[in-house]
Amino acid sequence: MYKDIRQGDKTIDLVSQEKIIDTIVSQACNALDEADFRDVYITSSTGSGKSIMFQIPALYLSNKYPDKKPLTLIISPLIGLMNDQVDSLSARGIKSAKSVHSNLTPQKREEIIQSVVNGEVDMLYLSPETLQNRSDIKTLIGERQVGLVIIDEAHIVTTWGKSFRADYWYLGIYLAKLRKKYKFPVVTFTATSIYGGRENMYLDTLDSLKMIRPITFIGKVKRDDILMDIQRVNMESATVRKLGNDKAYIKRFLAAMRIKEAAKKKHKVLVYFPTVRLLRAFHSFLKESFSELAEKTGVYYGSLEKTQKDEMLLGFKSGEIQFMLATKAFGMGIDISDINVVYHYAMTGNVVDYLQEIGRVARDHEKVEVGRAKLDYMPSDFNEIRKLHGMSAVKKWELIEVMRKIVSLYKTKKNARNLVVSADDFRNALKTTEDDSSIDNRIKTILLMIEKDFSSTRKLNYSPFVARPRTLFGDDMVLVTKDTEELVNSHLYKAYFDLVHYIKSPTYAAVYRFNLVKLWEDKFDNLSFPQFKYELYTKNLALKRWNDLVSKLVFATSVSFYIDHKQGVSRAEARLNEWLNLFELFFIQGVRDNKGFTVKEMGDFFSKRVTHLDKYVSQAYAQGFINSMLDYQSNRNDRIIRIISSEGGASTSYDKYMLLGHPDNYMEFVTRTFTELVNAKSMVVEREEAKTVYFARSRDRFDRFSAATNVLGLAQALEILTYEARNGKNPQIYLRINSIYHMEKAINNPTAYHNDFQEEVYQRHELSVKMFKYLFERDMEGKDRNEQITNYTHFFWDTIEDYFMGIIPQEVLK
Template sequence: MFNSLLPWHLAQLSDQFSASNQVFVYKGFPIPFVQAVGQSHPMVDTQSVNPDGKLDLDYIDQNVLDYAFLLRKPASHNVVLFYEEFLKLSQEVRNIERLGRQFIIFENPFYRRVPNQSNHSFVDVEWSIEQNRPIVDDEVFCSFYANCFRQGEQEYIQYLTNEAMDAPNVVKGIFFTGVDRLPVVQSIIDDQLPAGTISFLSSDNAYQEFKRKIFGNEPVDQPIHILIDQANTRTLVEKQELCILHFMLQQAEVPFEFYVRQTVRDASYRPELLHILQRYWQNAETPNHTQSAPSFRTLSIYRDPAISRELIDVSQGAVIEHLVQQVEAAQANTKPYEDIFLTSPTGAGKSVLFQVPGIYLAERYELVTIIVSPLKALMYDQVEALRRERGYNAVAFINSDITLIERQDIIDRIARKEISLLYLSPELLLSYDIRTFIGERPLGLLVVDEAHLVTTWGRDFRVDYWFLGNYIRKIRRYTNHRFPVLALTATAVHDGPNDLVYQTISSLNMQNPAKYIGNIIRPEISFQIDESPLVEGNHEQHKLAVTVNHIRQMVQNGTKSIVYFPWISQIRDVLTLLDAETRTHVAMYYSGVAQADRERALRRFKSGEVLVVLATKAFGMGVDVSDIREVYHHAPSGTLADYVQEFGRLARQKGLTGVASMDYNERDLKFAKVLFGLSSLKQYQVGLVLRKLWNMYRLKRKRNFLVSVDDFAYIFPHDQDPEQKVKSALLVLEKDYLARYNYNVLIVRPKALFSVVYAKVTNAEVEAFENRFGEFITRLDGTQRATKAMAYTGKGGGVILPRAETGVCYRIQLDRLWEAILPDVSFPKMKQEFFSGTLFEKFGFTSVSPRLQYDLTLNTGWSETLDRLTLRLTQLERVMHSFRGFFSQDELYRKLRDEFGDEALARKAANLLTTLYSEKPDFGRNGHAQPTGTNFIQTRKSQRTSDVEYQVINTALAQVANTTRQKFSALFNNLPVTESHRRHYVSTNTEKNRDTLKLAYILEVFDLATYELSGGELPQIFIRINDPLKIERFATSAYTNSIVQEVHDRQKRSVNLLESFFAATMTDAERWQFIEDYFMGCEIGNLEEDVKVEVA
C-alpha cells in the first residue's frame, strides 16, 4: 500500500526541494519504498541492502566513513539515505555541518514501532524481563535501535534518537504534508459490526498485523472495516495516525468504512443473570433495610457526559449483560470487543457488577475472572461475604500473607475448575506470569477495583497499580487470552484539567472502553459548612476545641457520624480532650490501629454501640455502613474528589438523609498542603534517582541490572514508605522519557517477591549449616575470619566483616528455601523471622545473623577521596557555624552555593543534609525535635509559615565530621592509595550500621562515590537502560520531570478549588452544581468565577 504513495511523494519532493545539495533521509519506511525513491534521487550506497533485502547493519557500521567521503564531494544532485546510515554517520562525524549538505529527515509518523528490516535480530526485551531470561546485548543492533519487541511472528524496533537532529543543517521534513482530514464515520451498534472489523489502536494483535501488511505491501482483506473510539482523537498523535490511515486508504483506492459505536443502553438482560442474583443474594438486605426477593438496582448515569448532563437510568442487570457480551465477543474472536470503565457512588453495589458475571461466566463457559483489589482486608471481606453470606464457594484470594501450601491448594483447585473467581493483590499478580495462577484455563474477565489508584495525582496513589497497564498489555500481546477489562471506582473527574477518567483508561491500556459515568449529585445529602473565624493564638488548638465540641453534640443527639482528620495525631489529641462519658461512644480507625481493633470498632459502629468514628482516609474502601447521618471534617486533607468520596458514605440506606459538615477557616488548607508536601515526590529527589541510575550504569557498564530500594535510602531517609517513593520516582522517570522520545529509554519492573539475602554464621556452626542448607546458600569468598585482622582480596576491593566477629558470610536464596522447607508459613512472615534473627533457630542454629551486602565505589582512589571529603566537611562546618539561630532550607542552599561555587551541588546538599542529619518533626504537634545519635540539626515548625526551620548543634556537628572521616579511613586504611572499591557485610541492625550507611550517603551527596545495598527487607527492582546517552544527558544537567511538575500543578489547582468551595456561601443546590461541574471537567477558572460574588 505504501507503493501507492510514491507518485504523490515524488511530486512533493519536486515541489518543495529544488536545491542540489540535499540528502533525503527516510526513517521507518519500507526498504522497497526508499529504493523506489532512489530511482529518482540516487542512493548514497546501494550495498547497504543485502541480497536478502535486509539492511546490512554490519556493512553500514564498517563503511560509514565512506559515506562521509562521498557526501563531501561537490553536490550535483540530491541523494537518499536510510535513517540507519544517517544515524551511524552522525555518530562518527561529530560535527555533521562540516559535510556541507542539508539533511531532510522524513520520519514515518504512522509507525512509532517499525518492523525490523535489518539483518540483526534481538530478543524481545519486555518478554525476556518477564520470563527472567538473560538479555545479552547485541552491540551492533543496540547502536542503531533503542528497543525491540515481538508481536505475533513479526519483530519490531524503535530507533535511538539522534543528537544531530539539533544541528542547523538538519531539517525535519513532513512526509504527510497537508494530511489532516479525519474520515467520515458511521454510527453502528455491536450486532451490526461486519466480520473482520479492526479496532483502531487496539492493544491486541489485529490492528498491529493490519499495519504490518500495509508496511510490507501485502494484500489485506477488502473492504476494510475500522472501528474507532471518541477517545482516539483526544491526542494529537492518535488523531494524526487516524488521518494518515484514512489518506493511505484513499490513495490506494481500496474500499473502506470507518465506524464508531452507537451507545445503546439496552435495558434487557438474560434471565440467567437475575437467577444468579436471586440464588446467591437471597438473604441480602435491600437498600431500604428490608429483606425481599433480590433484584438489580438502578444506576443513574450520564447519557453522554462529553456533551450534556442528561441522566438516564440503567439497571445493574443491563450493565452486566453488556459486560458478558464483551466477554463472549472476545472469546469468539470474530469482532472487536470493548473494555468498560464505570464510576458509581460509594454503596451503589459495584461488587455485584463483577461478581454476578464472574459466576455466570464460570458456570456457562468455565472461564476465570480475576479481581485485582488494593486492600487485603477488602479482598478478605468480599471473599468471605460470598462464601458465608451468599453460599458461593468457587472463590478465593491470593496475597502475600497466605502460605505457599495454601496458595498451591488454590491454584490446584482453579485447575480443577473448583474455583473461578480469584482475588489477587496487585504486587502478587505483577510478580508472576498469569499462567502461574490460572494454568491453561482461559481468562474471561479482568477486574480492576478502585481503579483511581492508578493515577499519579490521586492522594491514595498505589505504585503497584501503575504497573497494571503494562501487565494487561503484555497478557494481550504475548498470550492467547482475549478478555475485556472492567475498571471501577466511586468517583473520577471526567475530562478537563483535573481529568482522572481518561488518565486511568490510558494508564490501564484499556481499548475502546465503554464508559458508564455515574450521577454525582445526591440530593439526600446536604451541607453545613460554617465559617470558623480567625482567632488569636494557636490555630490548631482552636480547631481541636471546635471539633471536640461538635463531637459532643453528635453523641448527645445520637447522630451516627464519621469525623475525618488529616493527621493521626489530631485524632489522639481529640480523644484526650473528650470527657469520659463521650469517649464511651467514640472509636478510632486509622492505619496505626491494630487490625483486630479496627474490625472491633467497625462492628461496634455498625451495631450502633459506637456513634462516632474518628478516622483518617483509612476508613474508606470496603467499609460498608449504610445508616451514617453526618460526616464532619476537622479539615480537608486531599482533593475535592477525596472530600466527595469521604462524605459519600452518608445516607446509603434508602429514605435516609445525611449532612456533610465542617467549621471552615481559611488556614485549614495548610493541612492539605503539608500532607501533599510530605507525600509528594520532589524534583530534586527524582533528579537524584536519575543520577544514581547513571552512576550505577557507568560503574557496571551493563544495560540490565538490579537495584535495591535501599540503594536510594539517602534520598528518602525518613520516609515511612521508601519502597513506594523509590518505585514512584523510577516510574515517573520511565514515563517522562517515554513522553519525550516515544520509546522506552528506561524500563522499570519490580521484583517484589524474589529475595536474595545475606547472613553470617560463626565458624562453630559453618559445617553443619552448609550440610543442612547447601543447595540454597553460596559461601562468599574472603569472609571467613580466624583472626581480628581485616581480609583484603587485592585489586578490585576488599571483602570485610566487622572487627569483633569471626565466621563466614553466605548468600541465601530465601524464596527457594521457603518453597522447599517452609511452605506452611507466608513469605512475609518468613522474611520477618529472618531479619529478626530467629528463622534458623528452629533448625538448631543460634549464630545466624542477617547482613547487608554493602558496596562502596569511589570516583577516585581512596586517598584523593579522603582529601575531597575533608574539604567538603570543612566547607560544610564553615557554613553551618555562620548561622545564628534558626534558618530555612533555602537560606542554607544560598550559603552552600556561595561556599561550593556549584549551584546543583548546593541544592542537593541543602535538601539532603537537612534530612540526613535532623530529626523529622511531628507535624501534628508543637514544639521542637531534638537531634539524637549522629544528627546535628535541631528542627521546629515555623509558627509563621508552617515550614520546617533548622538550627545547628555545633558540638554535634564537629563530632559527626570527625566520625565520618574516621569511618572512611577505617574502611580503606592500609590499602593502596588508588584503591576505590570496598565490599562490606554490615549488620541489619540500624543502631549498629547507622554510621556506615551515613558515610555512604554523605559520599554520594558530595558526588564522591556510589554505593549499593543488597539483601535488605525491601525488594529489588529490575532496570533496563535502552539508551544510555539519554540517561547521561539529563543525569548530568538540569532536569525537570514533566509528570512531577504536572502533579504539583494539579495540587495547586486543587487547593484553589477547595478554597473556592469552602469559602463561598452557597445553597445545597449550588454546592452540588459546583461539584458536578468539577467532575464533568469544567475549567477551574470558570468554577471560581461562578462563586466569586458569593464569597463571604
C-alpha cells in the same frame, strides 16, 4: 447514568444493572470468540451493587465456555475487601471464588492455584503486587484462558498510583504484556471519577491502563440524600471571641460542640482528621473537657494495631461507639450503613477524597434517610493538608538525584545494561524520614514518573531505562564463624546455603547465601512467606534439628563502594574534609543569622567559594548535606536541622530549612564513619577496585549499616565515590538501561529538566485547594439556618456536578 456525558449533557438515564452486565458479557464473549471487543469503564456510587455486575459475568462465561473455562481476574486494593467478597459469595453457595495474597500459607496458596489450574475457580481476587510478581501468568493460572480482568476501585490508578500505591501505576504495563498472550476486556469500577477538564481522571485511567475507547457508563454525581451543613467560623463573633485567640482551641471546641449536638439526637458521627497528631490531640481534649462524650468515642488510623481496628469497627457497627475519630485509613472495605453525620475537622486530601468521605453517610435509607456533611470552616484548615502534600510530593531534585544514582550505578557496573537495585541504593536521594516500605513505594513511584515522562509523545517517545519491581527477596546473607561453617556444610539443611566469599574478620569466616524461598516451600508451608521471615529473623521457627543451626546464624547487611583509583583513599578523605569545612562555615553563618534557607541558597554559598563549581551541581551537593542531616537526627536527640516550610511545589525552592545548635557531633559522625569504612580491614571483601563491608544486622534504627548508608550517600552526592547497599529487607527493582545520554543531560542542567507528571501532581493539588475555598467561602443565602443549608446544598451539588464534568468555576481558574 448520564445520558451523554461527552457532550456535557446532565440528563439522567435509568440504566439497569442488567444492561451493564449484558455489556460486559457481550464484550467478553466477543474476545473469547476472537471477534472485535471493547473495554468497559463504569462509575457507580457505593451501594449500587457493583460487585454483582462483574460476578454474574464471571459465572456466565464459565458456564457458556465449559471447554475454555475462562477465568476472571479481579484486581482489588485490600486483602479485607477480597476476603469479604469471597466470603459473601461462599455464604450464598458460590464456592468458585478465591483470593491469593501475602497472608496465605504456601500450602493454602498452592491449593488455590491448583484449583485455578484445574478449572474449579471462576473468579480469582488478587492485588496488583501479587499479579505483577508473576513474570509468567501461567504459574498462577496454568493453561486457563483469561476471560475478564476487573479493576475494582479504579480511581486508585490515578489518585493513589502517583503517590501511595505505586504498583497500581505499574498495572497498565503488566496488562499490556498480558494482552499479547490473551484476548480479554478490561472492566474498571469506581465510585468517583472526574470526566474532562484539568483533572481528567477518566482519561488518566484510560492512559494508565492502556484502555482504548471503552464503552463508558458514568453514574450520577449528585447525592440527593446528603445535606451540606457548612459553617464559616467568624472570628469576630461574640461566641468565638469568648473562646480566646487560640485557633487550635477554637477548632477543638467547635468540633466538640458538633459531637455534643449529635449525642442529643442520638446520631452516629464519623469525624475525619488529616493527621494522626490532630486526631490524638482532639481525643485528649475530649477526655479532659467532655469525658461523657469521650466514653462513646473510638479512634481509627493506619498505625493502630489490627486487633484494635477490628474492635473499634465492631463497636461502631454495633452502636457501642457512637463517634469515630478517623484518618483516611477509614475508607475502602469498611461498610457501615447507619452513619448520620460525617464531620471534617479539616480536609484530608483532594475534592475526590472529600466526596468519597462524605458519601459514607446514609448508606441504608431505611436506617438513615438523609445524612449530613458538616464542617466548621477556617482558612487555616488547609495548613495541615498543605504540609502533608509538601512532605509527600515528589520533588524535582529527587528525580534528578535518582537519575544521577542510576547513571552512577551503570558506570560502576562497567556499563551493564541490566541492573538489580533496591530502595536502599537510593535512600540518600530521597527524603529519609519515612520507613522502609514508604521509601520502597516512593522510589518505585519516582522511577515510573521518570520513565513515563521520557516515554511521552511530547518528549522522547522512549525511556532511557525501564524499571520493573519485584515484591520480595527470595534469599538473604548470613555471616558464619569457622565452627558454624562446618555445621552448615554437614547439616541436614545444607542444601539451602551457598558460599558467597570468605572475609577478613577476627569473628567471622565467610558470607553465605541463604535460600529462604526454598526452605519456606519445603519445610514451612503452614506459614505465609512474611510470617516465615518474621519467625526466622526472631529465631522462633520450630523444626527438628533447626534451632541448633539457626541460633548460630548471624544475618548480614552490606555496603559496597568504589573510589576512583586515580584519587585513592587519602584524597577521598581530604575532599570530604574540605567539604565539611565549607559546610561548617555555612552552618555557623545560618545559626548566627537565625533565618531559613533553601537548597538553592546553600548551593549558591558553595558555588561562590569553590572555583568552577556548576550552580546545579552545587545544589545537588547542598541537597546531599540536607538529606544526610535529616537522616542523622531521625533517631537521635541531636537536632541540627528542621523543615520550616514545605509547600510541595515543582522546585526545591518551596522547601525551607532552619539550622539549629552546632554541627560538631554531626561532622564528627561523618568523619569517623567515613574513615572507618574506607580504611576497614575487618569484615571486608575487596575486588576489582570495589570494597564491600559487612555488618551484623541490627534492629536498631541507627545501627552501623544505617550510619554507613548515610555517610556514603553524602559522599556520593559530593561525587567522591559511588556505593550500593543491601539489607535483605527492601524488594528488588530490575532496571534495563537503554541510554544514559538524556539522564546526563538532565543531571547537568536540572533547571531545563521538567517532568510533566511531577508538576501535574502539584498543579492538581493547588487546584483542589482553590476549589475547596470556592465552595466553603461562599456567603450563605436564606432567612434561617434550614433555608441556608437547603440553598447551599443545591449550590454545592450543582458545582460538584460541573466539576466532575470538567467545568471549573472562573473564580477558581483565576
